[in-house]
Amino acid sequence: MENWPTAALVALAGGLGGVILGLAARLGRFCTLAAIEDAMFGRDFRRLRMWAMAMAVAIAGVALATEANLLNPSSSLYHRLPLNPVSWIVGGLFFGIGMAFCGTCAYGTLARVGGGDLRALFVFLVLGISAYMAIAGPTAALRDVLLTPLAIDPGIANSTNILPTRTFNQLLNLGQPLWLPLTLAIVLAAWCISDLSFRRSSRHLFWSIAAGFVIVSGWLATSLLGADPFDPQPLMSHTYSVPLGQTLIFFMTMSSASLTFGIGATLGVIVGAFAGALIRREFRWEAADDAREMRRHLLGAFLMGTGGVYAGGCTIGQGLSAASVLAISAPFVLISIWCGVWLGLTYLMEGTFSGAIRGLRGK
Secondary structure, eight states: HHHTTHHHHHHHHHHHHHHHHHHHHHHSSHHHHHHHHHHHHHHOOHHHHHHHHHHHHHHHHHHHHHHSSSOGGGGGGGGGGGGHHHHHHHHHHHHHHHHHHHOOHHHHHHHHHHTHHHHHHHHHHHHHHHHHHHHHHHHOOOOOOOGGGGGTTTOOOOOSSSSOHHHHHHOOOOOOTHHHHHHHHHHHHHHHHTTTHHHOOHEEEEEEEHHHHHHHHHHIIIITEEETTTTTOOOOOOSSSSHHHHHHHHHHHHOOOGGOHHHHHHHHHHHHHHHHHHHTTOOOOBOOOOHHHHHHHHHHHHHHHHHHHHTTSOIIIIIIIHHHTTTTTHHHHHHHHHHHHHHHHHHHHHHHHHHHEEEEEEH
């Protein structure tokens, strides 16, 4: 393996992490939409606590790795995004509505592909294409006209950290910034284990902690393996919007130079989900019931691909990877996704968006 290209090593690391996330989806029922749906309509917060526990582990792991000089989060994409809350909110809403229409997020789509769902394969294709359209196609031009001019002047806000380390040290005179992420992680973990049913569920605990470690491993892999002066790789962790498009292009061209961490992670989730489906004896070929369902999936996939780029990431990318490095975009996107999911699900139940708004007002 020492003779492998750096890109291939990084892709392999992403693939191994993706396998674990795929298993988490199938064996641990680790799912963003289900977590939101259970909490909103069933008052069941166990899967939401899984998400919070994964976030707590990721935040603490990244903080400790940073303290040990194993990675520099300020070099990540999330700390170099233009400070544009409007774009994050619009993208998050699009992504959330798309999740509701498709019945899962981009990560969940890959998990369903691994289980034999042909609708998910269709969503994969449309999502990947629409993500690339939002990078350099017609929806990218729309973003440049409507959303990019709304970015806050870098001279006003020159950091996308939740609160810059230097500012903390100056205002609070605490010297070491490690206390902030560790405090956030402890608060999140405490909320999770405060629930008896979650605390007693070894499945929920194991797979949520495993998902958190996967996010940390992604940062470490791209930081350590990707630090090749002849073939440097971008510092990143798991995200599943643009990498779906990269995966499609890779298989159309089969160029080893185009291998990325994201491609490896995308394929890894499918492999892990396939293994999980076999273990649970759940693998089966499924297709859409009718054209109406396919239209809904088509629109949902397009909204997720477009929204994932506008927001700078998906539920995993912003919800866990960006949150783990304390990027200010994460809370904007997560709240917007939550609102988008609620709006999309309520629309599906009420039949119209006006009915969904009336539902919000309690009428």
